[in-house]
Amino acid sequence: MRIQQLIYTASIALMLSACSKEAKISLETAKVEVGEISESVTATGTVESVTQVDVGTQVTGIIDKLYVDYNSVVTKGQLLAEIEKTLLESDLKSADANMESARLTYEYNKTNYERDKKLHDKQLISDYEFQTSAKDYEVSKTSYDKARADRVRAAKNLNYAEIYSPIDGVVISREVEVGQTVVSNMNVANLYVIADLDNMQVVGNVDEADIGQVKLGQAVTFTVDAYPEMVFNGTVTQVRLNPTTESNVVTYEVIVAAPNPEHKLIPGLTANLTIYVTQEKDILTIPNKAFRFLPHDYPDAKNLPAAPADVEPFMAAEPDMKRVWVVRDNALVPVTIKTGVSNGAVTQVISGIGENDVVAVEYDMGMPQMGMPQGMGDGERSPFAPQPPGQRKK
Structure with missing residues (x-):
């Protein structure tokens, strides 16, 4: 045991001597x-289309034909669907008949009024007769105006039976089937949802600690899980001041415009954003x-x-x-x-x-490199060092 202590003391002395050499x-x-120089802010967000329209109908009826389905590419003014027109055509014919009847009554009363006015001016008829004729003329004129308005409404409702696309885009949702009855009350009954996939945006949620560095026009790169190896580019177009608080974490919405010519980005994807708040080159x-x-x-x-x-x-x-x-x-x-x-x-x-x-x-x-103390090489081991695995203790 004494020999082991002497060896340990000598080892410590040699190490202290090595450390004392001049640096x-x-x-x-x-x-x-x-x-x-570049500095960035990270955030997560959701991919959305810049323009997304709910296409509906303002008239009640039965879906007769559907011309497009999910993922159909449509252009502005393209016919999408038709509602059964029998009742709407009947309403238009009825409006035409009512308008014609009102027109005849109006023209008859107008002729009587003009004749009675001349007679009244010559005092050949009483005031009562003239006033009655004038009243009939005004009532028939009002009825004729109403009949014409009803006819315009009926014709417009018949036009509403044909549903056209309001924008260029892609059908991302279809809400009805052929034969289904759509009822238009206070709200418009939706048939399709059409999105413009050429121009997408990412609604990012930026932490309150970073929002002060985010400005309009800053460059953005982001990735989505659907294409993990692709990097998409965008630009900050809007910093919204309305905060969102969830679990005591305050975030602000930042809108990032992202061109999408290949239509790889689709609504609903989760995006991981990198906003370059500082980016100077050369x-x-x-x-x-x-x-x-x-x-x-x-x-x-x-x-x-x-x-x-x-x-x-x-x-x-x-x-x-x-x-x-x-x-x-x-x-x-x-x-x-x-x-x-x-x-x-x-x-x-x-x-x-x-x-x-x-x-x-x-x-x-x-600092100079410290070597192993003499006597501590491969030939001998410190008695206090652990033995290698599998080696018997002496």
Whole structure:
């Protein structure tokens, strides 16, 4: 047991001796380079069509014919369905007859009124007779106007028996079957739902912590589970201010326009959005660590750029003004620069330094590699180390 303790003590002494060796100090630098800066916000949303129309009928009747079905591609003005027209045609004929009767009565009373007016002007008939004739004329005129209006309504209802597509699109829902009776009361009875799949949008739910960075016109990429290997592009077209709160989580709706020429996007798909709130290309960039660098004098270190004797604190006149230390002629020179956008790792340089300038980032305290203490190699093992699997203890 005493021999094992002596070996352990010697091992600790050798390790402490190795750690006490002098560390090598070097200066880590970075070149000012042309690059890009992007910062994004993630969200989830639902794919919807920009234009979606419920096609219905304003008249009551029995569905006689259906010309399109699910997934049918339709154009504006295309005939979609017909309602049985027998009753509607009868209503139109009745309206025509009533209008003709009213017209004859109106013309008869108009002739009597004009004749009685001339006689009344010559005082050949009494006031009572003239007033009666005038009343009959006005009543027949009103009845004729009503009959014409009823005829227009009947003709319009007959036209409503033919259902036409109001837009170009694709039928995504069919609500009726042939022979089914549709009843039009206060609400229009729906037959089809038609969506324009050429122009889709994603309604994204952005967290309240990120909504302040989302602006109109920002670029968006998103994926859907139906095509996991495809990336779709879009643009922010609307940021809605009405919040939604669910389980104490506040989100805001962001509308993203997404062209869909291949009709791969369909309503209802779940989309995973990446909104690029910052995206700058072909700009000068430097690491953010350069702003935190402070020069120090290490007399024993070799090959380090000379550091100034005194470093005064930097007071920025404006928030976008920063100080960096540029390596020039083997010396650290303070330079004030104007900065732009940042993503937390690198920052845009607007002015102050140019491409290929070298800035100091940090001092690297390189530690020497510690070797294994003598006597602890492959030939011998520490008595305190666990034995390899399958090896017998000595």
